[in-house]
Amino acid sequence: MAHKSTGVQSDWSASQYLKFEDERTRPARDLLSRVIFQNPKNIVDLGCGPGNSTAILEERYPTAQIVGIDSSPDMIKKAKSTLPKREFFVQGLESYSPSESVDLFFSNAVFHWLKGGERFEIIKKLIGTQQPGGNFAFQIPYNLSEPSHVLMRETAVNGPWASTLSDVDRDEFQSPQEIYDQLKPICSEVHIFQTDYFHPLADHKSVMEWVKGSGLRPYLDPLTPEDQESFMEIYLGSLEKAYPKSVDRKVLLRYPRLFVVAVKG
Numbered sequence: 001m002a003h004k005s006t007g008v009q010s011d012w013s014a015s016q017y018l019k020f021e022d023e024r025t026r027p028a029r030d031l032l033s034r035v036i037f038q039n040p041k042n043i044v045d046l047g048c049g050p051g052n053s054t055a056i057l058e059e060r061y062p063t064a065q066i067v068g069i070d071s072s073p074d075m076i077k078k079a080k081s082t083l084p085k086r087e088f089f090v091q092g093l094e095s096y097s098p099s100e101s102v103d104l105f106f107s108n109a110v111f112h113w114l115k116g117g118e119r120f121e122i123i124k125k126l127i128g129t130q131q132p133g134g135n136f137a138f139q140i141p142y143n144l145s146e147p148s149h150v151l152m153r154e155t156a157v158n159g160p161w162a163s164t165l166s167d168v169d170r171d172e173f174q175s176p177q178e179i180y181d182q183l184k185p186i187c188s189e190v191h192i193f194q195t196d197y198f199h200p201l202a203d204h205k206s207v208m209e210w211v212k213g214s215g216l217r218p219y220l221d222p223l224t225p226e227d228q229e230s231f232m233e234i235y236l237g238s239l240e241k242a243y244p245k246s247v248d249r250k251v252l253l254r255y256p257r258l259f260v261v262a263v264k265g
């Protein structure tokens, strides 16, 4: 199923993204804990963002050669300032090919941003460059059916901005079965698992702040500042109806994520 919504127009904002750095980096740690390759000599962090995922790679593999690539200049600028000893490049995944064989491709919260038809072309092309035993590990949010995301789509189609946002579209991610069937012919092992995180956030506005750094961007970017304000006001009102307040007045944001660790055959 394809959900209406992607014409991302402006660059990502590292500072908005990092407002929830701890929560956003936790799945990267969980993914890394399941990587099978014990001592990778070279690693590429695909869609490294501000370097938060690269930092945990560095923590676990301090002597490995680690390179981060990302299509966002703002993210790469931030990554370079955070980890000045590592190499980072502004580079889209669509046109990326490594100059040498890579032991571990790692990608936290990136592949869902690519077009549905391109994701596995890219993943399989990159696995094709690895030696047998090389690992390809990625994690993606699996949350298009969560109220946070359903409500942004509803706000988009029901407002005066409906025609401006009609092209915004993000393809639902492939199912575990489809992922397995794509990867197994070229991999000796394909491990797939899902975790639902429950993040206690300060209030409903914090839920909106969270998605402003990621999923809400394609909806807000094409709008005028006035329409952005109205969109956010309506969206916030819907969030308040959908998510109850917890005993401590916080809002529990359920966040399903899907993890894949594949080993090149």
Ligand SMILES: C[S@@+](CC[C@H](N)C(=O)[O-])C[C@H]1O[C@@H](n2cnc3c(N)ncnc32)[C@H](O)[C@@H]1O
Residues within 6 Å of the ligand: 012, 024, 025, 028, 046, 047, 048, 049, 050, 051, 052, 053, 069, 070, 071, 072, 075, 091, 092, 093, 094, 107, 108, 109, 110, 113, 114, 214
């Ligand atoms: C949600 S952030 C993830 C950042 C980091 N990996 C982390 O663990 O938090 C998604 C990143 O993917 C990058 N990205 C999106 N589409 C991309 C593409 N086609 N090629 C390269 N990077 C892309 C964005 O610029 C952004 O920095």
